[in-house]
Structure formats: C-alpha cells, structure tokens
Amino acid sequence: MTAGTETGKPAFRTPAFIALLLFALTLRGPFVVVSTVTGELSTELGMSATAIGLLTTLPVLCFGLAAPGASAVIARLGVERSVLVSLLGTLLGVLIRSVGGIPGALLGTLVMGLAITIGNVVSPVIIGRDFQGRSATVTGSYTAALNVGTMITLSATGPLVTQFGWQIALASWAVLPVIAAAAWVPLSRRRAERVAKAKVESAASAEPPKAAHSARLSTVLRRPTTWMLTIAFAGQAFAYYGLTAWLPTLLATEQGMTRDQAGAASSIFQICALIGAFGTPVIIGRLGGPLTAFLVAGVLWCGLPLGLLFAPDLWAVWSALSGVAQGAGFVAVFTVVVWRSKTLRENRQLSAIVQTGGYTVACLGPVVLGGLHDSTGGWTAPLLASFIAVLALMIMGALASRGLRR
Template identity: 50%
Template structure:
C-alpha cells in the first residue's frame, strides 16, 4: 500500500539537547493536572463547590487524553511535531492561567485546555523518540516515563508550600513558569524544524495491510487499556483502601500510597534494560507479574502493603514504557508511528477515565474492596494477554 512518510526534521538535532527537551516537557505533562489535588480543600471553599465537582478538575484531562487524540494527531500532521508541541505548550500555559483567575466556569475551561495540550504532548513524544533517537528509544522512553512521575511528585510536594505563602490561585498558576522553560528549551532543541515548517510528506511503499487493520494496533490498544484502567483506578482509590483496611488516617494513607507513584521510576528505568536482554514478551510477563502482586497482595496479605505498593508502582511505570516501546518497534514508518500512538492512547485513556468510577461503584455495591481489587486483576490480565500478542514480531 502507499503510506505517508513524515521526514525527519531538517538539520541534525543534538541527542543530549533533544533528550533534555523531552524530559523537561515530560515534567509538564502530569504536574499541571495533579496541582489541584493538594489544594482541593481551598479550591472547594473559595469556589463554593463540592468534592465531586473538584474531582472534575483532575478527571476531565484524562478524558481529554482519550477523546482528543485524533485532533492531536491531526494537529501534529499539519504543523509538524516541533511546531505542534510549541503550540501545545502555549495552550498549556493559557489553560494554567485561565484555570486560576475566575470561578468554576473558567476553571473548567482552563482544565479542558490543559487536557487538550497534554494530549498533544502524549502523542508527540513517542513519535519524536522513534524518529530522532531510534538507537536510544528504549532508554529515552524509560527516562520519559520516569520524568512524568517526577513531575507529579514535584508538583504535589511544592504546591502546598507555595499556596501557604500566597494562595491556591497563585500556587496552581505558578507551574506555568515550568511550561515557559520547557517551550524555550524545546524551541532551541528543534529550532531548525520550527524555522523550516512542517516537513513535506513523501510517498513510500510499505508492504502489508492498512495500518488500522493490523492486529498489533488493536492488541496494543487493549494492552494499554488494561494498564491505564488499573493505574488510574488504583491511584484514585488506594488511599481510601489503605485507610479502610489498615486503619490509617487520611493523611497517612495518602503519604503511604505515594510509594505506588515513587516506585514507578524504578520500573520506567528498568524495563529498557530488560528489553535489551530478554524478548519483549518476557518483559511484558515480568511487568504483569509485578502488577498482579499489588491487588493480590492486598487481598491475601494486606499487612505487607508497602511491598505490594512498591512492586505494583514499579510495574505501572514499566507498563507504559514497554507499550510505548512496542509502538516504536512495530510502526513501519513515522506516519504510522504517530497514528498508532494516537489510537493506542486514545482508546486506552478513554477506558482509563472509567477506572475510578468503576472501582468506586464496585466498592459501593459490594461493601468492600475484594471486588474492586479483582477488577484490577482482570485489567492486568488484559495487559498481559494483549501485550504478549503485541510483542510478537
């Protein structure tokens, strides 16, 4: 068939500079979203809204990740990746400011702008890595995943002190400065591509079926759906589960559940090493096995919750890394890389947006945490099965 091939940017890009730009960009792809969590009480009191409405400020961006990916892919195809990311960072800055300056309507509008901007970054990064850093793709994807978690941790740690010295509006808006720094470094790293505009498409012949008919596209979508559903469901309910099952206070449970987030760095860095020494399908099995220790461990030995949170956290960091690595490996050209990335993330994040709701409903209907944890087991088994199929060359 005839496919559209996206040429690499004009002029060589210094790998170290580009990696630095990717990692600084990653700090902006989760931090602005979670910034409202530690000051949710102040936001609720100031805007006169309830807890469920405050929750929209963190759940709406995840829904954007799913629904806005076709638009993100189209934007990147039209403008080129370099310009598209700069536009997204501009929208991210605007959304961060708008969210902080008015009442509930402007907060919702700003949140949607942030979600749309982050979606563009989500789709763009695997494309850039696969195109410009193919020999280092696994390692850079691991560092990128780790940086996503670092961005969340930095934001969660510093927003409250900033709010204490100022107010929640300034604290939440202040993270726009990180976006400005990222835009400056991204422009510097990709300035030749930005100056030259989007690369002109060139025709190329790729043997095989139309990209969206390839089974690997749909198995990767299913695998990422299982990974993302488990991650967002556990992230939303782990503090409450620990409070209920271990008798922890709300604050202590929140701090304890941070183990799940911090450990992701180990998985994100470790999976690229595994991919170099064992087949991809074995890496998928290792990730899935570690993931399963969290729900099963909490069911049979909840006293060892710290061990299960650490293993599950490492697995969730490794899960996203191995899936993105498989996208880069399985895409036959750069246009297909972008389209596969958009479809896999769009489908996966749409499913993920239902994770907190589904686990909450199961907890409410069953009166305990056994059924929700079994739902997490099912999601991880989907990751394992579909990921194994996708890892076949």
C-alpha cells in the first residue's frame, strides 16, 4: 500500500466496488430504523423511553468499545471472512430483535452492533487493498451508500409497519445482508483461489516473497497523526450524533414546527450528506488534497451551530450546508486513514484506533447536548458545544493531513 498518493491507478475492480457498496448498505440502516417504530415498541412491548434509546445508542457504543476486538477478528479471519461474519451477525441481530420481546430486542441489537463494528473496521482495509489508486473516490461512494442505506430503511419502514406490523417490518431488513452476502461469496472464493495459487508459485520459486514492513501497534499509537485523526473523528461524530438526536426538537421548539414537520425538515441534514460524500473526492483530487477538504468541511459544519444562533430563520440553509459537511468530514478522515497507512495491517490498526475514540465520544453527543439544554433551558450552550466539536474536526484533520497530496 502506498500512502499519500492516488497515482499509478490499477484497473478498476467493478465487482468488488459493487460488493463494497452493498456491504455499506447494511452498516447503518438496520439499527437506525428503530426510530420509526418507537410508538409500537412502547405500546406493544411496554418499553420505556430509556430502553428504546438504548436500542439506538448500543450499536454506536459497540462501534467505539468493540473496535479493537473487531481489528483482532479481522487479523485472524482475513478480510473476506470478516465481511461474511459481519453480514451473518447483522442478519441474526435483525431477526433476533424482531421476535424475542424486550430481551430479544436488546440482545439482537447487541449482536448487530458487534457485527457492524467488524464491518466499520474492515471497510477502510478493503478500500486500501482493492482501490489503492482511487481511495478518496471509493471512500466517498462508500459514505454515500451508508447514507442511502439509512434513507431507504427510514423511508420504507413506515409503510411496511402499516401493512404488516412492526415485527415483520423490522425483520424485512434482513434482506440487506443477504443481498450483500450473495455478492461477497463469489469474490471470497475467487480471492481464495488466487491466494492458493500464489502460495504454490512462491513455494516453487527460488526466492521467497518479501514481507512488507509493518509497524507495531505501539508504533502506530505513538504517531501524532493517529491522535489527530482520532480527535478529528471524535469531533465529527460528537456533532453528528448530537445534532441528529436534537435537531428535530430544536426546530420544533424554536421554529414552531410540529413533530412531523421538524422530522422532515431535519432530513435535509441527512440528505445533503450525499453531496459531501461525492464532492469531497473532487476537492481532494483537484483542490489541494485532504487538508483543503478538512478546511471546507469545518467551515460548512460551523454553519449549523452559528447559523442557528445568529440567523435561525435560515435554518434550511444551515442544515443543508452542515449536511454537506458531515458527509465531507467522514470521507476526509478515512481517506487520510488509508493514505497514512503503509500496509493493510497499519490500515486496520489505525482504523480501529480512530473509530474507538470517535464512536466512544459520539455516544456522549446526545447526552451532553441534552444535559446542557436541560441545565440552561435554552439551545445556546448545546450549539456552542457542537461548534467546538467541529472546530476540533477542522483543526486536527488539517494538521493530520499536512503534506498529503495527490
């Protein structure tokens, strides 16, 4: 793996690209869909608001705390088998959550969260291995697929609940990992055949293959860029999950919207992430590299907290700009993860470290913003906290990407 460049592009692997996008569809939608059936979970299962909140918080907590374990699983099983384990775990989690009452809902969510954590960590490894010359572009497409998966499940679950009930509606999303597995199984077999052939050829050759130099985990941990990227992603994740949780409430209270209107209005924040996901590779490739991408993302991100403080009537503009920014920030962080990694092992280690810190802090976003709102009775303090978080993304991301150019 070559860090810091996208030159010398190999032939584009279309089947692997399609399989990666199908895999990405399974990594967010199956757990965020719970937000569409909170009423049914409360009335039919008697779940409290705290328990329902746990169904959406638990996976994110897994993303942070279980990332080192996911890295170890990938090291032991390899990339392809780790993808299949992730898909199988997501499938089982979706089904268990739908049929087991409250214990099943919690257990299924935990299984799903652990499985998706493996997927989160292995995805940058796949991008670095199979799309080395196009990592920024493929990371953008992968990020867009994460958002598309979320939008598909959120928009389609309501009609499914009306037609078939909430249990079948939630279980129906087991189709996503099944479709992704159908794409990955043939790829896994072909790669296994290539690896076996390479081993035979290397055994028959006069010279053994040269082992790529790979830094130890302790070396990766000592690099300043590791912690810069971790802080940058923590700022991104804190702001994203905090504002995703509270933006509908803020719009309802400050703009006089109904719950449905506020939910629809806040969807602008999610939809515009697609623009950031697809636009960031262009910035990285043509306008100065990841450093420029972090600066642009940071400036746009600041639009939501500062805009809502000083020009709240333009909430649609600020939501759109910050939506672009949150997609851009994710792409920028994980493009730099790939570029800063000299080998697949370093990619896996760095990805796990960044996600451990970022997603652990992300769990605090909704809690901290909600606590600040309760203690102050207004939205100024929560918005300022979000502003500080996105400044961390911009500053630390820019520092981590110094010297990286196409």
